[in-house]
Amino acid sequence: MTAFSADELRHFDRVAQELREAPRGQKGQIVARAAQFLSCSKDRVYRGLKATGWNAQRQRRRDRGASQVSRGEAATVASIMRQSTRDSGKRLLSVDDALEIALANPASGVTTRASADTYTRVMREHGLHPDQVSRPTPHTQMRSEHSNHVHQFDVSVCVLYYLDQGGLAVMDAKRFYKNKPENAAKVVNQRVLRYLITDHYSGAFYLEYFLAAGEDQETLFEFLMHAWPERGHPHDPFHGVPQMMVWDAGSANQSHLIRNLLDQLQVVHWAHTPGQPRSKGQVERTHDLIERGFEGRLSLMKVESLEALNAAAHTWMRHFNATKIHTRTRTTRYGLWQTIRPAQLRLCPPRELCEQLLRTKPEPRKVRSDLTISYAIKGFDSATYSVADLPGVRVGETVIVTVNPYRAPNVFVALEEDGEQIECRPLERDTAGFYLDSPAFGVNYAAKPDTDVDANRKAMDKAAYGVETQQEVDKARSKRQTPFNGEIDPISYLSADTLPAYMARRGTPLDVAKAAPVALAPLKHIDALKHLRSRLGRPLSAEESDRVKARYPDGVPEEQLDDLVSWLADSSRTSSPVALAR
Structure with missing residues (x-):
């Protein structure tokens, strides 16, 4: 608020009185004379007059708020500026340049020649200015219901990298920055990655460093096998498998093996939309806490190995989780995590079983x-x-x-x-x-x-015989009763169909005379004697059997049985035996 001296305020009172009495067209001269007398601007005079209670009572312009620049034209110029903006947020084209380009191209539809300030004002009035459209979209605050309900995971690059001669060194900003990519490329296979997982409910976290050129599923599995099982340290209670995992859509996270492991562990995994790190803002913020709280100490110490780095990190991690007050929960991270109930703490299976779950479908x-x-x-x-x-x-x-x-x-x-x-x-x-x-x-x-198939089978049988119990079905079948009371005829409909008439085909007679005669195999002696005994009605004597065998040494033809029966019957009626001709 502008301050005025007592003398100025008294002078402004006199000027205000003159303005009230001045005829139309002379008020501007009175204000100009006052500004010259006080050696100040007209705006200061008007502010002083307003401080004394004077009101010009000027009528507002009827076209106030209107502009010759349309919303569509302002949107086109704003879009040209936006399309020239880099991913880093640096804007390359100014309003003047974008307006010049739009006016020079009739296809843009921009025809109104107004100042850049006018276009800027219209852009802001309609929410089209690049400063406005580049702001983040409104977001919703998500909550978790208990410890280990939701974990957030992310990987970031540590400020350290491995030295060829051993040990770890801090990445100097003078050597490793965006304009010196070749230096970063030299240590791409020597970078130290920071793997981090946080519990969304309590804020408790676990971190571990790995030497790797980039994210891969083997390293991720190794980290999860360290983060979720109990670690056996009395001052590190955070462990257990979450119900949901929130992370980005990195190749390792979305690999078949890792997704299959989480599916088998009944963990819902959700990858946020690319370019929206706020979706896992807690783990991003924890990365910053680690960089400032722990990695800021690395320049004051000598780290000889990755094991020594992780040992120091875990010491700091346990102290931070146990002592630092979380701004949201107003308590320590480990303290709130300890409120987890037994049903909510899902213990991680043994590593051997998890290795099988990686490939188990x-x-x-x-x-x-x-x-x-x-x-x-x-x-x-x-x-x-x-x-x-x-x-x-x-x-x-x-x-x-x-x-x-x-x-x-x-x-x-x-x-x-x-x-x-x-x-x-x-x-x-x-x-x-x-x-x-x-x-x-x-x-x-x-x-x-009974399975549903058993129930269906029994129901069909009862319906077929019109009975209520399975015993009645069995009884009807034993009596050979016809199913469906014989009302279903499976044959009569066949004769009712009209079948096609077929043309008779000419054939070739079979010459039976030329057919090869069928020779029957002779009966064995034992079989022939059985037939003879049956036809004679008496057993054959030993002499008669010898005569038959002598007459037919290779077996008795079946067509000769009748002759043999007659011959044996005649010979038995004679008083003396008749010798057979050999």
Whole structure:
């Protein structure tokens, strides 16, 4: 607020009185004379007059707020300026340059020749100015419900890099900056990367440094196997697998192995939109805290190895998490994390099982007739699981099996991927190899529950015979009753169909005379004697048998049996034996 002396205020009072009494057209001269007398600007005179309570009572212009520059023209000029802006935010074209380009190109649609200030004013009035459109979009504050509900992960470059002769050195800003890319390229394979994970609820974090040229899935897996299991330090309580992971869309994060591991661990992983680091602003802010709070100390110490760097970082990390007050929670990070409940703290499975989960996919298994499946998990013996409680399970069809990493060797079983799951535990056996939950003879009996296929089969049978129970179905079948009361005729409709008439085809007669005669194999002697005994109605004597064999040494032709019967009958009626001709 402008300050005026007492003498100035008294003079302004007199000038105000003159202005009230002055005729139209002379007020400007009175103000100019006062400005000359006080050796100040007209604006200062008007401010002084306003301080004394004077009001010019000027009528506002009817076209105030209107402009000859349209919104579309201002938008075109603003767009030209925006398109010339670099990713770093540096604007290359000024309003004057953009306006000059727009007026020189009729295709732009800009025809109004006004000053750059006018265009700037119209841009700001309509929210089109590059300063306005480059501001961040409104964002929503997200919250997490408890410790280990959401973890945020990110990787950044440490200020250190490995020296060829051993040890670590700080990256000097004079050597490593944007205008000296060749220096950064020399140590690209010697850079030290900072891997960081934070708990969104409490702010607790775990960091570790790795020597790598860039992010890769092997290093990420190694870091997670250090961050999520218990580390065994009495002053480092932060551990456990989160329910959700928020990170960027880096190649390592989105690799099949890592995504498969998180899926098996039942971790929802969400990659934020590129160019929106605010989505994981907590971990970005923690990077800054580490750079200033820990890495700022590295210039005062000599770091000989990566192990020594991580040891120092973990010492600082535990002290920071345990003592520094978080501005949002008004308590320490470890202190708030300790409020986690047992059901919310999911313990990380052993490393060996996690290595298997990297490559494990949901596997199909065929359901056996006793509603069981077999499945083997690395580190455990092959086991049998009952799937009788799975809704919709069917004998002979497949189910999808995945490992429960938190209760192995238990497994999850579903009819299809992303379907309803049930948890199954291995069936235990006794010393004889029988399942412990199987019914025992003479003690109890329990049939397997009907599957939907069993229910459908029984329902169809009852409907076919028009009965209510399975016993009535069995009784009807035993009496050979016709299903559907014989109302379904499977044949009559066939004769009702009109079949095509076929043209008779000419054939070739078969010459039977030329056909090769069919020779029957002679009967063996024993078979021939049986036929003869049957036809004669009496057993043959030893002499008669010898005569038959002598007459037919290679077997008796079947067509000769009738002659032999007559010959033997005649010879038996004679009183003396007749010798057969040889």
